[in-house]
Amino acid sequence: MQIYEVKNDTAEILYNGNEESLFLFDFLFIEDEELTIVSQVTDISSTENENLNIATVKFCLSVDKTNRLTKYNGHTPPKNAEVGYLDAAEIISLFRPKTNAVVWGEYSRNPELSVATDFKFLSSGFCTICDKPEQSEIIAKTLVSSLEKTNTRTLILDFDGKYQNVKTTNSATFGKEYRIPLDSKALDYIFENDLNDCTPDAKVVIQNIILEIQKYIESVDKGFIPFEMFLQIMMSETKRTRNKGLMAFCNKLLNYKYKKIFADKDTQFSMINDCNGSFKLDLSVVDEKFYPLIFASVVSRLFKKFYVITDITEENTRTSTMKSIYEKQNVRLIPIISHENKYLNKIKAHCNNFAIFAPVEKLKTTENYSVFVEKLKTDEFILYGENSLFVPLLVSIKKQLGKIGLDDIDEITVEDLDDLDRANLELIQKMMKEEEAKKEATTISEDDLNDLEEIYRPESFVQQNQTSDDEDNITEPPEIIEEEPIENNSSEENIDVEQPDIENDEKIEEVEEVEEIEEEPKIEEEQVQQPEQPLQQAQPQQPQPIAQEQTKVEQKSIDIRTPQQPTNQRPMPKANEIPVYEPKEVNSTNVTDFAEGMRVSHAKYGTGTVEKLIKYGKKTLCSIQFDTLGRRLLDPNITTIEKL
DSSP states (O other), X not given: OEEEEEETTEEEEEEETTTOXXXXXXXXXXXXXXXXXXXXXXXXEEOSSTTEEEEEEEEEEEEOTTOOEEEOOOOOOOTTSEEEEEOHHHHHHTTOOSSSOEEEEEETTEEEEEEEEOTHHHHTOEEEEOSOHHHHHHHHHHHHHHHHHTTOOEEEEESSSTTTTSOOSEEEEBTXXXXXXXXXXXXXXXXXXSOTTSOHHHHHHHHHHHHHHHHHHHHSSSOOOOHHHHHHHHHHHHHHHOOHHHHXXXXXXXXXXXXXXXXXXXXXXXXXXXXXXXXXEEOTTSOGGGHHHHHHHHHHTOOSXXXXXXXXXXXXXXXXXXHHHHHOTTEEEEEEEOTTOTTHHHHHTTOSEEEEEOOSSOOOOOOTTHHHHTTOOTTEEEEEEGGGTTOOEEEEOHHHHHHTTOSOOSSOOTGGGGGBOHHHHHHHHHHHXXXXXXXXXXXXXXXXXXXXXXXXXXXGHHHHHHTOOOGGGSOOOOOOOXXXXXXXXXXXXXXXXXXXXXXXXXXXXXXXXXXXXXXXXXXXXXXXXXXXXXXXXXXXXXXXXXXXXHHHHHTTOBOOOOOOOOTTSOOOOOGGGSOXXXXXXXXXXXXXXXXXXXXXXXXXXXXXXXXXXXEETTEEEEEEEETTTEEEEEOTTTSOEEEO
């Protein structure tokens, strides 16, 4: 091997392909009289000579005459410098600690060689950059298992349920075991986000109450107010003032109660600080509009030393939240973020070490690691940063991917249902939750306020609550009497009657004229069910009391009343003359439109090939190998799949 050309921190090396085998990420040494340079292969190309190839290498490390290893210092080697192969095990061993090692995976070229680093990779600012959920899941498992060995407290915030398979010592689900406290910051959030529809006078009243409550919160050790107490305070003030703006604000507070966002007891949010080891908080059931509030509240309430592992997305994070987290001395944030996230540059400013996976789309940045990342496979990543002297350490996670069942999905089982197009399933679940919320959402009206006991006087609130620090002494607020919706018991019912088709236009005209009659004689249900018998015209009846009408509705009879018909009015048509139209059937998506080998397109996953049609019960699923994201099982009746 010999140097063909040197340019900046890269060089092109000529070598005989028949005698020497080089692969991407292999290490070479370049040695001259002054310095030895450790370089890494980033590209390989052929020449016109079939025996000669060109390997492009990037300079990584410098080794001086005293064998001191440092970051590459910019030395340019001459063309006659000696070039030779360097065993990767020698480089990886430089970063392997003697104790408390974080084992990341296997070296891609040699599965028998594990890649490990010490905890400086984590403690001095660490970040994972990846675009796929299975990659972040493996990193989370690696971090939790390594941190538990050192008895370090670790918190996983699982916003979308991708870390369900990550085992932790403790866990809780938001809204059930865990809720956030209603403290001063939470009150500021409510004031900023829930008063857009209030009138100026209502805003003044609400702001005065919130300021008074914030003063009270500062005077107590627990630093929060039970949400139920705050709700009753606002509703009592609404009853007293009869202010429409306050009533609308109370309805928004009831939404927080329905969503189970805020705590009534300190045990609902103190469990994380009280635990030892790892703790996973499941936030997948929470509406994403509350993510920034919950994220900031959970982290601000960490009083002990914690490593916090979580995804950083544009939905769950704000710039102020990131700033407050990195200012906390007892919290070490380990973010997992995508290549295209707008917060990536701000995250990298606080991090010295990275685990970087291949991007879904080509990188637009010109970072030093970009040339390596673009050559990675989906089951590989590089460890790169200050604690590896900016040498990319190539790690393979192929074995770990096999463990979570991503390599074999030819046959579908009950367990495989969890892998059915996660995005579609999550969307369906979210839609179902929204529909359920609309049905069960609670609101208050002026009538509700009449049944509410008055428990609050603004001028005496602070005095009354400063005398009681124990939550058990708080008087239980009265239940809110909610108006039940009045059912509209209409006299019209849908009755399935088989009738002959229309024979001519005259019958249609007769029906139209009948519709103009204000009321009709009473028709018993038995008569309606027997269309072959003509309907008999009943005698005019006097209006009956409402109670009798409701009784007849409960007996499923139709009570139709009519005044005496004029002599010149046409007689009522017979039952067999009333036209009835049968509803049209809606055709569902036919999965037989797809065949094995067919090229298809999906809005999220891109283009791919149908590998197999899988029958499961009454359903037929398409196993599609997508060009960039791998194999997915999709239900054509749930998601849109277009044929190419």
